[in-house]
Amino acid sequence: MSALTWKEGDTPIVGEFLELRQSCELDRLNAGAAAKGLAGSLHCVTAKSGVRLVAMGRIVGDGGMAAMLVDLMVEPNMRGQGIGREVMERLVAWCREELPRSCSISAIPVPGSYSLYKGAGFEIRGGMAFSLP
Amino acid sequence: MSFFNKLKSKLFKSSSQLEEGLDAIVEEGGALSEPDAPEPPAAPEPPKPEPRPDPAPEPFPAPQDPDPTPRPQEVPDPAPSEVPQGPVPVEIPDDTPPGQPNTGGLLGRVFGRQSAAPVVRRPLDDDMLESLEDLLITADMGVQTAARVTANLAEGRYGRRVSTQEIKEALAEEIARIMEPVARPLPLYAKKPQVVLVVGVNGSGKTTTIGKLASQFNAAGKSVVIAAGDTFRAAAVEQLQVWGDRAGVPVMTAPQGTDPASLAYDAHKKAEEDGADLLMIDTAGRLQNRADLMEELAKIIRVIRKRDETAPHNTVLVLDATTGQNALNQVEIFQKIADVSGLVMTKLDGTARGGVLVALADRFGLPIHAIGVGEQIDDLSPFDPEEFAAALTGLTR
Numbered sequence: 001m002s003a004l005t006w007k008e009g010d011t012p013i014v015g016e017f018l019e020l021r022q023s024c025e026l027d028r029l030n031a032g033a034a035a036k037g038l039a040g041s042l043h044c045v046t047a048k049s050g051v052r053l054v055a056m057g058r059i060v061g062d063g064g065m066a067a068m069l070v071d072l073m074v075e076p077n078m079r080g081q082g083i084g085r086e087v088m089e090r091l092v093a094w095c096r097e098e099l100p101r102s103c104s105i106s107a108i109p110v111p112g113s114y115s116l117y118k119g120a121g122f123e124i125r126g127g128m129a130f131s132l133p
Numbered sequence: 134m135s136f137f138n139k140l141k142s143k144l145f146k147s148s149s150q151l152e153e154g155l156d157a158i159v160e161e162g163g164a165l166s167e168p169d170a171p172e173p174p175a176a177p178e179p180p181k182p183e184p185r186p187d188p189a190p191e192p193f194p195a196p197q198d199p200d201p202t203p204r205p206q207e208v209p210d211p212a213p214s215e216v217p218q219g220p221v222p223v224e225i226p227d228d229t230p231p232g233q234p235n236t237g238g239l240l241g242r243v244f245g246r247q248s249a250a251p252v253v254r255r256p257l258d259d260d261m262l263e264s265l266e267d268l269l270i271t272a273d274m275g276v277q278t279a280a281r282v283t284a285n286l287a288e289g290r291y292g293r294r295v296s297t298q299e300i301k302e303a304l305a306e307e308i309a310r311i312m313e314p315v316a317r318p319l320p321l322y323a324k325k326p327q328v329v330l331v332v333g334v335n336g337s338g339k340t341t342t343i344g345k346l347a348s349q350f351n352a353a354g355k356s357v358v359i360a361a362g363d364t365f366r367a368a369a370v371e372q373l374q375v376w377g378d379r380a381g382v383p384v385m386t387a388p389q390g391t392d393p394a395s396l397a398y399d400a401h402k403k404a405e406e407d408g409a410d411l412l413m414i415d416t417a418g419r420l421q422n423r424a425d426l427m428e429e430l431a432k433i434i435r436v437i438r439k440r441d442e443t444a445p446h447n448t449v450l451v452l453d454a455t456t457g458q459n460a461l462n463q464v465e466i467f468q469k470i471a472d473v474s475g476l477v478m479t480k481l482d483g484t485a486r487g488g489v490l491v492a493l494a495d496r497f498g499l500p501i502h503a504i505g506v507g508e509q510i511d512d513l514s515p516f517d518p519e520e521f522a523a524a525l526t527g528l529t530r
Binding site: 010015030032035036039051 | 276
């Protein structure tokens with residue numbers, strides 16, 4: 001595995017973000033929505049292989065009471081190397097460092113990735129969500 | 134490899150999406166303007182090749198007038214009707230002079246295959262404008278700038294049937310119009326030494342930029358002194374020394390952790406004694422401790438002004454294009470800390486879409502002194518708005 005360049009704080013460029021989403025077979029997003037969303041991140045962790053964005057994750061929220069871990073993605077051919085775990089660890093470490101003690105961190109993992117979230121301290125609770133059409 | 138070849142190939146690689154996106158947008162809901170146009174991937178050789186004796190373009194070709202006036206009712210290239218029906222080359226080989234009728238060099242050759250595709254036209258309506266705006270955002274232009282560029286693009290063209298080529302031309306024209314006023318090299322004054330303070334966050338390519346600029350000024354007959362003012366990072370000092378040795382430029386250093394302001398003072402003294410034309414001062418870029426950094430920069434400026442009241446004559450902010458829209462935040466922050474007089478954009482290769490330069494120009498209007506696309510000395514070059522716009526949009530010239 002070639003060495004990855006990790007970066008904390010900088011959100012990815014909209015184009016590379018959308019490319020990574022696409023390679024992870026996630027729904028297509030409107031670029032304007034993505035730009036707005038990325039700009040509203042509390043924190044972002046990215047990993048690049050050379051100049052290619054291969055993994056990322058973000059924290060969004062109000063910065064005080066509630067935060068959410070979103071867009072945790074690893075490019076399919078880079079999976080199984082612990083990259084997702086490292087993104088997760090860096091994000092959670094940032095939360096512990098920067099967010100107030102009582103802040104609640106939520107996430108909606110895709111099925112199959114629960115153990116990754118559990119390992120980082122998440123526990124299963126009931127919740128609901130929907131996406132605007 | 135000349136600089137523009139690099140810019141083209143690198144921006145081409147990264148902006149091919151923009152180009153493909155443009156094609157896709159026009160094709161979606163568009164119609165062929167010729168009923169019997171050839172199959173889509175056709176890349177015909179133009180009928181009357183003008184053999185160009187020298188396939189290698191000059192390093193800095195004079196920008197040609199792209200003739201951006203849209204001609205919506207006119208088929209731009211008569212070629213498709215004379216397509217050789219045999220196997221058509223998808224990519225024109227590098228060593229054969231393709232002789233595009235209006236080629237402007239390698240760019241024309243690289244992008245030539247697009248222009249010869251059958252002309253699909255689509256009315257410029259709200260849907261298309263929205264798709265265009267999205268595409269520009271994807272290219273890192275930022276939401277506001279993308280909206281403005283799209284709005285300007287629509288003016289006078291709304292409702293007309295346009296082809297990809299016309300959209301590219303219009304887009305390139307619009308981008309070049311925004312970039313034109315900011316494309317200004319680092320101004321040189323008669324003042325000796327001219328003090329250039331170089332600021333930017335760590336990892337933006339600040340030190341490398343100083344090395345390259347110093348080498349280039351030195352090669353142009355200017356004598357330069359460098360002050361390695363990032364005294365906290367030993368690596369930065371060493372890196373500058375390597376650049377200095379290579380270029381034959383004296384590099385003033387101080388032990389790690391010492392006061393960069395006193396180094397700047399000494400360097401100014403030396404530059405004055407040596408009769409140097411330029412003094413370039415590297416600075417620290419630890420943004421996470423903004424108060425310290427602000428104080429440090431303020432002190433450097435204060436101390437330098439004791440020797441020359443008009444200094445620093447330029448404060449150049451170095452930005453890493455791969456940080457995307459965060460570059461805009463950095464400009465804002467450094468404008469507060471130091472009086473930024475111009476920008477250098479590095480790492481305009483890889484995944485950088487280049488659109489952030491347009492956003493910067495649109496939002497701040499600060500001069501862009503140079504752009505960098507690689508690690509070599511001549512990979513840092515003056516910024517040419519028309520070349521840039523053409524490379525970004527994939528325009529055939």
